[in-house]
Amino acid sequence: MLLKLNLENILFLDIETVPEFRDYSELDEVKKSLWDEKSKYQRKDEFTAEEFYSRAGIWSEFGKIICISAGFFSFRDGSRHFRLTSFKGEEKELLRDFTSLLEKYFPQPYNLLCAHNGKEFDFPYIARRMLIHNMRLPAKLDLFGKKPWEVPHLDTLELWKFGDYKHYTSLKLLTHVLGIPSPKEDIDGSMVRDIYYENGELDRIVKYCERDVVAIAQVILKLRQENLLSDSEITSLE
Template sequence: MLYKLNLEHVLFLDIETAPQHPDFANLDATVQELWTQKTQYQRKDEFTPEEFYERAGIWAEFGKIVCISVGYFVLKGDTRNFRVTSFYGTEEELLKSFKSLLLEHFNQTKHLLCAHNGKEFDFPYIARRMIINGINLPYKLDLFGKKPWEVPHLDTMELWKFGDYKHFTSLKLLAQVLGVPSPKEDMDGSMVRDVFYLEKDIDRIVSYCELDVITTAQVLLRLRNEVLLTDSEIKHI
């Protein structure tokens, strides 16, 4: 089935997230207590709630999206291009822009969203933050009442599991074992909070996010046993 998939019908995406506030001290007392309760099993006795707050971007209830990067294939005869673009700014603005892209260009049944670990993180995170921001969910993210085979989502990590639900494989590891060239990255996901709040370097975050989108597309090509994208085929728009 994967081999029959039309690549032009797939929107690849990745999100970068950060805590809603720079520091734990910026939260009101009620939210501080809710954060303490929410993370008690993850923290155990190793970290205080304040120390652990730098990881708040992982949870949609305490974090926010600072960048959504997307990519899609354009195939014309023997010519293949992969176009990449990003949405950033205020969270409400970037979510509305992303929703507009879905409604205007990826709104048909044939269209799919693809991300690495997307079913566990990116897709539900975007949906939750849309609801929190008062944005109606687009069809591609509204899963209520859908049967499993009706959900328009692809997950490269799930494809690699082959039914083994205990198996977590990072995008970086999967790219390595599949021979996907790893671009030189000057950051990782754990650094987004500091780059966003302390360095205030959104361009660096965007570049990192777009690299993950490109790598996800490359992984899907390898899963289909197809030739990888070359640098000349990748267009940043």
């Protein structure tokens, strides 16, 4: 089935998220109480709710998206190209721009979104943040009433599981075992909050996000037993 897919019909993507506010102290009292309750199981007795707030970005109710990077294949004149573009900065604006990309270039039923652990994280996170901003969901994220085989999403983690639902493999581990250059050469996800809030280096985070998108595309190529992308085939769109 994977071999039958037209690579030009797939939009590969990754998101980067951070806590909605820089510090726990910026939450109002109601949100503090809700965070205390939400994080209780994960932090147990090891951390206070305030200490644990640095990890709030993984929950869409307490975090926000600061970057969405996307990539797609193009085959012209016998040459293969992989185009990268990113949306960054103010969340509502980047979500609006990402929606425009989907609706203009990937609106067809055969168009697919692809991410690593996308079905558990990226796709629902984007959809929830859109609804929080009172935005209309694009068709690719509006799954209500769809049958499983109608959902236009590919997930490289799910593909690697081969039906083993107990098995989680990070993108870093998967690229390593498949012989794909690691996307984590500069930073990893645990560092994004500090790089954003403490260092103010959003462009550095964007580059990291784009490397993840390339890695996801490389995984698909590897699973199809095709040649990996070379640096000369990858172009960033301004």
